[in-house]
């Protein structure tokens with residue numbers, strides 16, 4: 001297990017376009033008994049309701065969604081470039097079918113019983129504040145509908161960043 005240090009969130013240099021959009025990340029949820037993770041490349045960070053928050057978008061079909069919905073927390077693990085293949089694997093295989101974390105060469109770690117990926121270079125530990133299901137009637141630009149032709153809608157989860165950990 002790696003040793004992670006807590007870092008004040010507001011001191012971090014973080015480019016969401018790079019770290020989320022280009023490098024991708026692993027969103028995890030569950031317990032020490034059972035957890036799941038999946039790759040995300042959509043999301044962001046900001047300030048809402050007086051808190052530092054992260055938001056992610058998870059489609060109905062994702063097994064990880066069941067874990068996020070069942071608990072109060074999720075984590076976002078940001079990986080070094082050497083883990084791109086592992087991120088591709090976790091973004092194209094479902095935890096319903098196999099132990100994909102092990103198959104991707106990754107390891108679980110936990111803080112306050114919140115699961116995260118031990119190989120991550122920095123981690124957001126988040127407490128769920130809100131879950132908002134996106135619906136067609138909220139789309140203003142008609143262009144957006146192309147992402148939902150099969151009706152597999154996203155839920156936006158807004159989480160307070162409780163802790164930022166780095167190693």
Ligand SMILES: Cc1cc2nc3c(=O)[nH]c(=O)nc-3n(C[C@H](O)[C@H](O)[C@H](O)COP(=O)(O)O)c2cc1C
Nearest residue numbers: 039040041042058059062063064091092093094095
């Ligand atoms: C680069 C990349 C980015 C992805 N981003 C998202 C995302 O933001 N939201 C989402 O619901 N699925 C996203 N996915 C798809 C899920 O990671 C994928 O369906 C995964 O297999 C779900 O695993 P699960 O069923 O174990 O939860 C992405 C996949 C890849 C490869």
